[in-house]
Amino acid sequence: MRAITISSPGDPEVLQVTDEPTPDISADEVLVRVHAAGVNRADLLQRRGFYDPPPGATTIPGLEVSGTIEKLGSAVTGWAVGDRVAALLSGGGYAEAVPVPAGQLLPVPDDFDLTKAAALPEVLATVWSNIVGRGRVTAGEWLLVHGGGSGIGTAAIQIARHLGVKIAVTVGSERKAEFCRELGADAVINYREEDFVARAHEICVHEDGSTGADVILDIIGAKYLERNIKALAADGRLVIIGMQGGTKTEINLGWLMQPRKSVSATTLRARPKEQKIAIVAEVAQHLWPAVVSGDIRPIIHETMPLADASRAHQALEDGANIGKILLVADAEGEQA
Incomplete structure (x- = not known):
């Protein structure tokens, strides 16, 4: 699969498109085929070498995605292959596929823009x-x-x-x-x-x-x-x-x-998986209905192709954005 990796700590140019093995999943995880990934300041810190991933997490950056479920772990219930989802991650979002604990998924309705959903979990x-x-x-x-x-x-x-x-x-x-x-x-x-x-x-x-x-x-x-x-x-x-x-x-x-x-x-990324699952459950209960109804909406500044991760990081560092910058697989990108 294509992924964005960090060749060495530094400026946005150290982000490189590389071919990486499609990750395996654990019994309580699903494999999400990534449609879009949110770009966050934590990603910028990781790129500079100031914010290491939690132990055991991938070094591929990216803390939130939207996409579709491609594979289910043996212990996963309540989800099906093909379901549209948004997901909170410990890393790995800048890629074409990412494993996600099932408890860190949020359902994306069929009439909700799948690209914009990537701006919400984190x-x-x-x-x-x-x-x-x-x-x-x-x-x-x-x-x-x-x-x-x-x-x-x-x-x-x-x-x-x-x-x-x-x-x-x-x-x-x-x-x-x-x-x-x-x-x-x-x-x-x-x-x-x-x-x-x-x-x-x-x-x-x-x-x-x-x-x-x-x-x-x-x-x-x-x-x-x-x-x-x-x-x-x-x-x-x-x-x-x-x-x-x-x-x-x-x-x-x-x-x-x-x-x-x-x-x-606090930081969210370093929390134990059980805490993240509990937080996502609270978001699903208290906020997600307002997202589905349109009362809370994703604010998107710009979308860019996955391969333009360096440009996305530079845009976020420049600070002119209002709302989120997203990386979209196989997309041309557009200004919001």
């Missing part, structure tokens, strides 16, 4: 597990999400709206700001022109007169840690899921203790 599972699972956000609270125009950000806006959560996002351009407003964001902060800490306390006002975000979903890491803590309301929860702004910094623990603020950090 972002839905990431946002749900972090704002609900870690952040414990509830209806009526304020959620602040950094990178509102990203795949994570555009998904978070829609999930917040679905849950009755008020959401503010940060963006770096008016083009992205306008898109986020149209998508349903309650407030948009241009981090290039505004202090997001001050704006969070102006926007996120509570019935008792207190201010600040109840939950912050952060993709930046060390660079934003102090300001994120200051942007939280009392009893606020900061959840860090990225490290674009570095990994090391210092904080004053007093900022956390007296106002009872908390900080947690």
Whole structure:
């Protein structure tokens, strides 16, 4: 099968099209014939040598796909060869076929665009597990999400709206700001022109007169840690899921203790399979019906052929995208 492999850590050009053996499957897995694969920032980190796959996982990048089931493991029930699916992966999505634990599959209806379905598993599972699972956000609270125009950000806006959560996002351009407003964001902060800490306390006002975000979903890491803590309301929860702004910094623990603020950090890829299966089950129960109905929709910036993985990585690094970039097998690619 064709696959995209990393010749050595480096720039996008190190991504190469190679011929790889079609992988075997375990008893609890299915083999998915890949139609499309989502491109995520975790893939960029892996390409640079900063984010190794979990033990036992393939080194082929790609954390989410859509496609059809080609083969069933001996212990798999409830699925059939030919079923259209979207899947959360530990790796291997940049290929023509990938093994997937059956519990990490989501059903794609016949009338749903199979290409667009590839944009959903990673972002839905990431946002749900972090704002609900870690952040414990509830209806009526304020959620602040950094990178509102990203795949994570555009998904978070829609999930917040679905849950009755008020959401503010940060963006770096008016083009992205306008898109986020149209998508349903309650407030948009241009981090290039505004202090997001001050704006969070102006926007996120509570019935008792207190201010600040109840939950912050952060993709930046060390660079934003102090300001994120200051942007939280009392009893606020900061959840860090990225490290674009570095990994090391210092904080004053007093900022956390007296106002009872908390900080947690997670990655989805490194979680045990059982946790991923549980998260996908929650997504299937709480979010997937809204996807099928169109209340939550995939936001696609551009599709490209699988062989153009280097160009896809460069486009994501350039940061102009709104929503997801997808790699499509045997496709010409198109601008969204």
